[in-house]
Amino acid sequence: MTLPGEDLLVVDGLTVRFGGLTALHDVRLSVDAGTVVGVIGPNGAGKTTLFNVICGFVRPQSGRVVWRGEPLVRHRPEHLAGLGIVRTLQGLGLFAGLTVLENVMAGAGRHARTGVLPALVGAGRSARDESDLAARARATLGELGIADLADRLPGVLPYGVRKRVALARALVAEPDLLLLDEPASGLFAELVELSTLILSLRRHMAVVLVEHHMDLVMQVCDRVVVLNFGEVIAAGTPAEIQADPRVAEAYLGDPAEEAPDA
Numbered sequence: 001m002t003l004p005g006e007d008l009l010v011v012d013g014l015t016v017r018f019g020g021l022t023a024l025h026d027v028r029l030s031v032d033a034g035t036v037v038g039v040i041g042p043n044g045a046g047k048t049t050l051f052n053v054i055c056g057f058v059r060p061q062s063g064r065v066v067w068r069g070e071p072l073v074r075h076r077p078e079h080l081a082g083l084g085i086v087r088t089l090q091g092l093g094l095f096a097g098l099t100v101l102e103n104v105m106a107g108a109g110r111h112a113r114t115g116v117l118p119a120l121v122g123a124g125r126s127a128r129d130e131s132d133l134a135a136r137a138r139a140t141l142g143e144l145g146i147a148d149l150a151d152r153l154p155g156v157l158p159y160g161v162r163k164r165v166a167l168a169r170a171l172v173a174e175p176d177l178l179l180l181d182e183p184a185s186g187l188f189a190e191l192v193e194l195s196t197l198i199l200s201l202r203r204h205m206a207v208v209l210v211e212h213h214m215d216l217v218m219q220v221c222d223r224v225v226v227l228n229f230g231e232v233i234a235a236g237t238p239a240e241i242q243a244d245p246r247v248a249e250a251y252l253g254d255p256a257e258e259a260p261d262a
């Protein structure tokens with residue numbers, strides 16, 4: 001158990017190159033238990049690459065990811081849930097042939113005693129495990145206001161509801177660190193609820209939030225890290241970031257983006 005205020009995750013001097021392109025250059029950040037850290041920056045700044053390194057999808061040329069004081073060495077995405085780290089995907093990644101409830105149960109991660117495939121069909125879990133997990137999955141759907149949709153297939157549901165299902169699947173794993181990849185995209189009416197939810201998560205886990213929606217970032221984050229062309233150009237509280245001229249300048253170069261003081 002990591003206590004509030006302790007570094008849960010440290011990203012130390014990460015550099016990632018794709019051919020001649022430097023996607024991340026000497027990136028450092030740390031995430032304390034019980035905090036929400038925002039990672040923002042214009043398109044192509046390196047936010048997704050940073051998540052991909054933390055998750056083990058991309059190997060850095062140099063630098064390291066330290067989890068609970070231990071460097072993650074050759075870790076792979078499938079090991080993450082066992083470590084207590086869960087990521088939501090921009091593309092949602094729900095299983096079309098499984099109900100909402102089954103999709104959420106498939107996220108049980110380190111609490112499932114078996115691998116993903118047996119877990120999907122329920123093999124290898126006792127009836128007791130199965131019913132405990134189903135109860136937890138239903139409770140999580142209830143917290144997100146969609147318990148009544150447990151038996152539906154995700155494909156027939158609106159995008160905003162599918163996003164909640166994907167979030168429920170991440171939360172049912174009870175991670176210590178949740179990597180949230182653009183949770184607000186495609187949501188318009190539900191931003192207040194989303195910010196309330198993210199703030200409530202801090203009681204149980206740390207959150208790293210990649211998000212273009214600046215109102216949400218500024219409302220929910222304890223600290224914000226700003227990437228531009230793969231480098232950290234600013235880090236601080238939301239108020240410090242909003243007042244930082246380097247940040248405004250980075251966004252002004254990209255009129256399609258929403259600047260932090262918008």
Ligand SMILES: Nc1ncnc2c1ncn2[C@@H]1O[C@H](COP(=O)(O)OP(=O)(O)OP(=O)(O)O)[C@@H](O)[C@H]1O
Nearest residue numbers: 018021022023041042043044045046047048049050
């Ligand atoms: N697999 C890859 N191969 C080559 N270049 C890549 C690869 N992944 C990312 N890049 C490049 O690395 C840079 C950083 O991309 P990344 O997707 O991390 O940025 P981002 O901040 O997440 O952008 P966005 O906000 O548009 O999602 C970009 O120039 C991108 O084109």
